[in-house]
Amino acid sequence: MPKPLTFGQFLRESRESKVATDRGFSLRKVAERVGIEPSYLSKIERDEQPPPGEAVIRQLAVELSEDPDVLLALAGKVSSDLLATIRSRPRLFADLIRQLKSMPDHAVLRLVREVRDGSW
Amino acid sequence: MPKPLTFGQFLRESRESKVATDRGFSLRKVAERVGIEPSYLSKIERDEQPPPGEAVIRQLAVELSEDPDVLLALAGKVSSDLLATIRSRPRLFADLIRQLKSMPDHAVLRLVREVRDGSW
DNA sequence: GCATGTGTGTAGTAGTTACTACACACTCAC
DNA sequence: GTGAGTGTGTAGTAACTACTACACACATGC
Missing domain, CATH: 1.10.260.40 (lambda repressor-like DNA-binding domains)
Incomplete structure (x- = not known):
């Protein structure tokens, strides 16, 4: 690398x-x-x-x-728009980010794609 | 409220x-x-x-x-540990957070739980 | 050989952040 | 009526952030 x-x-x-x-x-x-x-x-x-x-x-x-x-x-x-998003729902995003901290890239990526492709 | x-x-x-x-x-x-x-x-x-x-x-x-x-x-x-996590993989977390910005709480919460409960 | 363009050195600054130190005025207990 | 505890007012500051302004030395083209 x-x-x-x-x-x-x-x-x-x-x-x-x-x-x-x-x-x-x-x-x-x-x-x-x-x-x-x-x-x-x-x-x-x-x-x-x-x-x-x-x-x-x-x-x-x-x-x-x-x-x-x-x-x-x-x-x-960190981009100020991301900060604003986190601040708007601090507990939610804090939990999520801490959960994902140790996840490998591909797992997080899968999440991103699933959300984007609207299975939500 | x-x-x-x-x-x-x-x-x-x-x-x-x-x-x-x-x-x-x-x-x-x-x-x-x-x-x-x-x-x-x-x-x-x-x-x-x-x-x-x-x-x-x-x-x-x-x-x-x-x-x-x-x-x-x-x-x-925003908590400095969250900032550090985002900075460690900026594209990944930036994408994710921007995707989730407009999602309702319950959808994000579901994500948090799924990750936590180890379907990953 | 001079103009034009290149990167760099030195000096300074206005605004913000994150506080301390100390004095003052009031209330209440006893 | 004084001592202990309460909140607040005033003044100041060291360190950091995010830059500007200008001068200098070197190279290169024509």
């Missing part, structure tokens, strides 16, 4: 893989599209600064075509 | 219902057991200050025999 990257390492690798074939993915260009200072992005990619806020992470996900939830997780965060 | 209380109102009502029969539940006594300043708890109960951190909320839950997840939710937070 691939060794787990830090948030910054992940960003840098994602961006550098794209800049190889598209000059629009220089650190400065990406920073501009995302709406942050280049020096800030530079420090983030080198893990010299802690990851940015959720809004900036989401913009980065869009620009780099990465999964926002994965990026947020690497940043030590 | 009972109108939704704020974090502070909930705390105050919980504590006052107990102080009626047990003098050990004065604001000062509870604050001392929890390990915070009485004036701080006073402001929290009147929603003059934002809710405290997770550790203090957990202590309050213990002292007042309330559900920590409910208290955390009222405080606008």
Whole structure:
């Protein structure tokens, strides 16, 4: 399995893989599209600064075509819409998540599919 | 249904219902057991200050025999162990939670029970 | 050889979080 | 009438979050 990257390492690798074939993915260009200072992005990619806020992470996900939830997780965060859902029925979701914590992926996936395919 | 209380109102009502029969539940006594300043708890109960951190909320839950997840939710937070679980498999849990967001309680509860009762 | 673009270094900051410390005013028991 | 206990008011703060602004050094194209 691939060794787990830090948030910054992940960003840098994602961006550098794209800049190889598209000059629009220089650190400065990406920073501009995302709406942050280049020096800030530079420090983030080198893990010299802690990851940015959720809004900036989401913009980065869009620009780099990465999964926002994965990026947020690497940043030590959880999407605010998920938090709101949990908070709306805390006992229910707390129980469910704790039950599923030790379940293998395929079991959880089966649940997701069953719910989605409307046997409910 | 009972109108939704704020974090502070909930705390105050919980504590006052107990102080009626047990003098050990004065604001000062509870604050001392929890390990915070009485004036701080006073402001929290009147929603003059934002809710405290997770550790203090957990202590309050213990002292007042309330559900920590409910208290955390009222405080606008989610238990850090749940966050860690979600972050460990972000795509999986993000999908699941978004699927379940609009499901009625009883459907989610059925899931919880099925998982717990080991049809997995 | 100069403009343009690249990443990075240094310095600073406004806002939020999570509290402490101490003084004050009131009530009630005895 | 004073001592113990009650809640509250005022003031302050250390640490963290989430950034900006600007200057610097290097490379590369033309």
